[in-house]
Amino acid sequence: MLQPWNKNGLTVAERLQAEGISRRGFLKFCATTASMMALSPSMVPAIARALENAKRPSVIWLSFQECTGCTESLTRSHSPNLETLILEQVSLDYHHTLQVASGEAAEEAREAAMKENNGRYLVVVDGSIPVDNGGVYSTIAGITNLEMLRETAEGAAAIIAVGTCAAFGGIGYAKPNPTGAMPVSAIISDKPVINVSGCPPIPTVISGVLAHFLTFDKLPEVDDLGRPITFFGQSIHDRCYRRPFYDRGLFAESFDDEGAKKGWCLYRLGCKGPATYNACATTKWNEGTSFPIEAGHPCLGCSEPDFWDMGGFYQPLSTPTGDVTRTLVYGVVAGALIGAAAGSMARTRKIKAQKEHYKVTTDDLEESS
Amino acid sequence: MTPVEFLAWVRGPMFQIAVAIFALGVAIRIVEIFVLGRKQDLSEPRRDGVVPGIKTIFGRSIPDTGTFKRSPLNVVAGYIFHIGLFTTILFFVPHIELFHSVLGLQWPGLPTPFIDAVTVVTIFAMVVILINRLRNPVLKFLSTFEDYLCWLVTLLPLLTGYLAFHRMLFPYQTMLGIHILSVEILLIVFPFTKLMHFFTVFLARWYNGSAFGRRGVQS
Amino acid sequence: MNPAMDDSIEIEPTPCAKDRGNDLPVLNEILHALNELLTHDRQTVIDIKSLPFGPVDEERLSIALGQGEVAATIHTLGESRVTETAYAGIWWVEHRNEQGAVIAKFIEVTYMPDILKAQHEDVIVARQKLKDALETIKLNGA
Ligand code: SF4
DSSP states (O other): OOOOGSSSSOOOHHHHHHHOOOOHHHHHHHHHHHHTTOOOOHHHHHHHHHHHOOOOOEEEEEEEOSHHHHHHHHHTOBTTHHHIIIIIIOOOOOOOOOOOHHHHHHHHHHHHHHHHHTEEEEEESSSEEEEEGGGGTTTTTTTEHHHHHHHHHHTEEEEEEHHHHHHHOOOHTTOOOTEEEEEEHHOOSOOOOOEEOOOOOOOHHHHHHHHHHHHHHHHHOOOOOOOOHHHHHSBBBBGGHHHHHHHTTTOOOOOOOOHHTOOOEEEEEEEEGGGOOOOHHOBBBTTTBTTTTTTTOOOOTTTTGGGGSSSOSOTTOEEEOOOHHHHHHHHHHHHHHHHHHHHHHHHHHHHHHHOOOOOHHHHHHHHHH | OOHHHHHHHHHHHHHHHHHHHHHHHHHHHHHHHHHHOOOOOOSSSSSSHHHHHHHHHHHSSOOOHHHHHHHHHHHHHHHHHHHHHHHHHHHHHHHHHHHHHHHHHOOOOHHHHHHHHHHHHHHHHHHHHOOOOOOOHHHHOOOOHHHHHHHHHHHHHHHHHHHTTOOOSOHHHHHHHHHHHHHHHHHHGGGGGGGGGHHHHHHHHHHHHHHHHHHOOOO | OOTTTOTOOOOOOSSSSGGGGTHHHHHHHHHHHHHHHHHHHEEEEEEGSSSSSOTTTTHHHHHHHOOSSSSSEEESSEEEEEEEEESTTEEEEEETTTTTOEEEEEEESSOOOOGGOOOOOHHHHHHHHHHHHHHHHHHOOO
């Protein structure tokens, strides 16, 4: 992956020009970049101005306790596709799944990139970081994930936590969390960390955030969970094309009933769209083909923290997660018993009082006075 | 606590606590009433108490003309509010899902825009009722802290539900969490307050009606 | 249209006429944009990707807007197509990458989309190029 001409220090505009691409081509590039960053088309002139000066950042990609789904997702990014992203826009200096070098050579590449771009490189992390027992549960080249993250983050300009594992702990963090898995933000507090959550995240959202850093030399604005607002500012439900059905109260009740065939709302099948913030409904997947709800499956809420522990995937959002029926039955039975006991106690007292009741005569009163 | 953690808490442990207190409290009070029974009526019944009892259970749902003339607003607003409350609780589809998951029972829901309109009307009726309570000197004199508490804990689920559905005020997770929490507060307060009339009203009517019947009094 | 969609599965996008839902608001927005163009000379660009569209909504929108008089193709960093709709001043601008995949699609409400115009920077380069070409011709002719 290391391209010698990566480090020629040209800006994006200069490089496009050097390749004989017209200003019109540059405009197109800016327009598609704006679209990729989910920025309004009115931002194109600002993007053009920023790109005139933008240099290719060095990127170090660390994969920790993860399933490689995030990388798989990124390789499906289509605008730009991974090749153009790597070859033209960023200098991906370390990624142990994608890089050619392996073993010690790979680690050397990481160290070299860190030294050369100290303070300026971008770190992308996917996967959670196990911290129990000194972090022994996941190591690369004998170095624990915890150590590698701390070491690499030192000289980073910013960190992008890609995927729900890196952003919020993900499946490793789910109960009972046997490895003591932690998200990046729980370990690194002195660097800007942006969370690109999702299991996996939408490929164009990953590249969109990279493009934002490349264009404006800083991370985009984030919400209170550290996610870029441009992509995570609205819920799936806010942008869902099935929303008119929700509003009118038309719901599919099983996966093959009339409602399902007519494309009605999937709320009753457990859709977590109303409580899930992500861009699936508009950005979509597989080159914009569709997204889970469009394919007939309720949203799982994978871009939200703790989505593994939020009750069943097919349990409607309005239902409790525990076994409330049992609580209700036990409560009623126990209550009935206590009530019966209390009632009969009062009753016995009453009967006893009635029995002990005797008429007071004037004689009695005289006696007592 | 993040909005997600909050939502998980109200849907999980907090829900259990609320339902436990509700079930326990309501069961204790109702069973106690039954076990205590009524004072034995030693007089010879003029007629059987069953029919008048049943008649009273339903009959008293119709306001008698005297009451209506004295405070028509209270009667009308009271009716609107009670019917509205039950419509929103029982016929909003996400609520039906809740009953389905807890009781295993299911019934058809009403269109969401209808529920939405009913909610607004119900909230309005509740406000009218409160204003009436505050403006009528007799009512105001009779009102205790409990009356205002009951009003508040009933209003909150309606209001927060409306806000959550329209995704106003807070992010949806927070708003939905607040809505569920408000219902949990209602459930917890329920057995200890006048809200118990939901269960006791028919019981009381039955007792009254049948007692009157036995004495040959019209109820 | 989703290529994975099987012909045998019938999709009912519009259960009733009043539920056209997803493309109707966009048409309204476009109408508003035309107004803006005529009264304030303000142009509008709508990113198709930002719209909450279902399976056939985009098709329906494109049918609703129809075909106009102009269709242009631009060859730079892959192909781009600019086509006027049946309504003058409303354009489709579609960008493809070198592999031919659509990477961005916009509706522009303007007298002429910017990307069609020759760009100032390119004209400067062109002037130099033409000068050079003339030089060469003169040299060869002499
Ligand atoms: S399918 Fe899910 S996201 Fe879409 S409208 Fe229904 S509940 Fe909302």
